[in-house]
């Protein structure tokens with residue numbers, strides 16, 4: 079069971095694909111509920127994963143430390159923009175199992191979208207985490223835009239030898255900034271994925287497993303399945319906003335379909351074994367077992383209409399087919415068990 083905790087709706091960056099802080103009316107910038115309510119909410123849940131989220135979660139260090147001191151989760155995760163990393167004491171960093179840090183690829187690309195100097199600050203902070211002995215799985219979490227070249231950007235991040243895994247999320251449907259998305263998919267994304275999976279296999283044959291999270295996550299779903307949608311939203315992953323609202327998906331801060339209750343009138347254990355919130359056309363799609371409907375928010379909101387939904391399906395199927403094609407090679411190499419990822423729901427969404 080994964081519990082995503084907003085620590086604040088505020089952010090200290092203003093990335094162009096996100097727009098920075100939430101309006102405080104939607105996601106308040108302070109936590110408005112008592113820690114006791116949260117403790118009560120999580121009572122009786124075994125194997126709890128707590129993931130800190132925002133806004134920028136490190137803007138509320140006090141809340142993070144209080145939660146880690148009082149709720150004995152089996153795993154701790156944080157999704158951060160990486161700017162304020164050194165503000166949290168090292169002993170807390172050492173308790174994290176997964177640290178997801180936003181970075182898009184080379185310096186010019188990251189800084190173009192996230193702000194000048196962001197790349198250097200983030201890289202410096204990841205190096206610091208390693209220097210002080212943090213053993214967590216550190217994941218570079220990329221946002222992929224029309225400026226991205228998936229092969230160039232993923233290999234750039236892997237070559238830094240700082241990140242254990244690289245994951246990416248396509249900026250489709252979230253932004254209207256795309257000039258020619260179809261051209262980008264055909265001329266950049268698909269060829270880049272083919273090149274990347276070839277590199278993944280070539281390196282595997284040399285005994286080196288590159289931590290390319292979407293390939294590994296899809297392979298894991300092929301071998302042992304997983305929740306629907308793959309991020310578990312509304313099924314075995316829930317989020318709590320700073321005002322105490324419990325929602326199915328952390329992005330769905332005001333959508334009615336996502337609202338599940340308020341702290342104080344719902345218990346986490348009562349949400350166990352909820353039904354998957356995804357229906358047609360996914361449940362009868364031949365890719366459903368692996369794809370899992372990809373993203374509950376996209377499924378419900380259709381921000382780019384049916385055409386946009388079809389486009390995300392197309393790229394998802396393309397990626398799944400690529401992994402299908404190489405799966406027998408990985409079996410022959412005898413590396414399947416080492417390749418499967420993530421070991422628990424650490425909030426990577428599997429399908430970008």
Ligand code: SF4
Nearest residue numbers: 360363366369371391
């Ligand atoms: S490929 Fe599309 S239709 Fe098929 S399961 Fe995934 S999201 Fe649903």
Ligand code: SF4
Nearest residue numbers: 309311327373374375
């Ligand atoms: S993948 Fe979609 S449903 Fe899952 S957490 Fe992200 S936005 Fe929400």
